[in-house]
Amino acid sequence: MTSRFGRPTVECATSLLTLAFSADPPTRWVFSDPHNYLNNFPTFVRALGGRSFEHDTADSLDGCGAVALWLPPGVNPDEEALIGLVEQAVPENIRGDAFSIFEQMGGFHPGEPHWYLPFIGVDPAHQGEGYGTELMRHTLKRCDADEIPAYLENSNPRNAPFYERLGFEQLGVIKAGTFPEIVPMLRKPR
Numbered sequence: 001m002t003s004r005f006g007r008p009t010v011e012c013a014t015s016l017l018t019l020a021f022s023a024d025p026p027t028r029w030v031f032s033d034p035h036n037y038l039n040n041f042p043t044f045v046r047a048l049g050g051r052s053f054e055h056d057t058a059d060s061l062d063g064c065g066a067v068a069l070w071l072p073p074g075v076n077p078d079e080e081a082l083i084g085l086v087e088q089a090v091p092e093n094i095r096g097d098a099f100s101i102f103e104q105m106g107g108f109h110p111g112e113p114h115w116y117l118p119f120i121g122v123d124p125a126h127q128g129e130g131y132g133t134e135l136m137r138h139t140l141k142r143c144d145a146d147e148i149p150a151y152l153e154n155s156n157p158r159n160a161p162f163y164e165r166l167g168f169e170q171l172g173v174i175k176a177g178t179f180p181e182i183v184p185m186l187r188k189p190r
Contacts, residue, residue, distance in 0.1 A: 005138055008060035010053055013067045014042040016060075020067075020121025025180035026155045030090055030098055040089040045069070047081035049118035059138060066131035068120040070139050073113035073148060100176035108171055108184035110151055115143050117152040136166055140187065147189045154183040163187075 008016070018041050021027045027044075031037035049069030052058040057070040071077070082102065090098045109116065117139075122131045143150045153174065154163055160170075160183065168185035175181050 004062050004134075006060050006063070007056065008058055008064055008067050010046065010050070012060065012064040013053075013058055013069065014045045016064050016067045016123055017045050017069075017119050017121045018042055019124055021119075022124075024155050025157075026101075026182055029178070029180055030094070032091075036089060040085065043081070043085055043089070045119060046078075047085055048077045050078060051075050052118075057139075059135060061131050061135050061138075062126075064123070065126050066120070066122040066135045068135045068139065069118055071116040071118065073115065075116075077118060094177070094179070097177035097179045101174055101179055101182065104174040104176070105153055105182070105184070108151075108153075108174065110149060110186060112149070114149045114151045114186075115139065117150065120152075132162065133166070140166060143187070144189045149189060150187040152185050154185055155180075157181070157183075 018038065021041065022037070027041065028037065031040055049058075049071065052069040052071055055072050055075055057072050059068045059070065060066065086095060086098050086102075120132060120135060140150060150168070152163070152168065154160060163185050166187065167190065168187040171184040171186055173181050173183055
């Protein structure tokens, strides 16, 4: 029997996440124009979670039915690429709020070593079939075995019960201007 888990290519992961986040409130607030979204969201994925490919911590399920980009302890997003993307692709009238959101996100990251989940997404054709839960549990087992917490920012209020079932707890709220709320969440090892 072959494993359902694998390592996605950068192209597979960015394509899947672009589909999965096409209705995500904060993402579409930043990239409200469809053309801008399709042209720039893959760059955002690579800047925020791309280092998971360098560290072999990008996971996929059933080929590319679901993808999770995890950054291991001590590995951070590419801040220089994020700043460049915001300056180049985010409309000027909301750019200040976007930078404020990133600053607040950084303030909620735990000071101790932790696994960071910048992105998890399921192909819309397979949402509601348990792919997300199975993919999350795959890495959370490693977190528990190593006794290291897991951290994420929940960008969609509908996903809160999903993360809470997996043991994540809300740390606060990230908000600026008219930007939709993002909820930082932490899961202690079990």
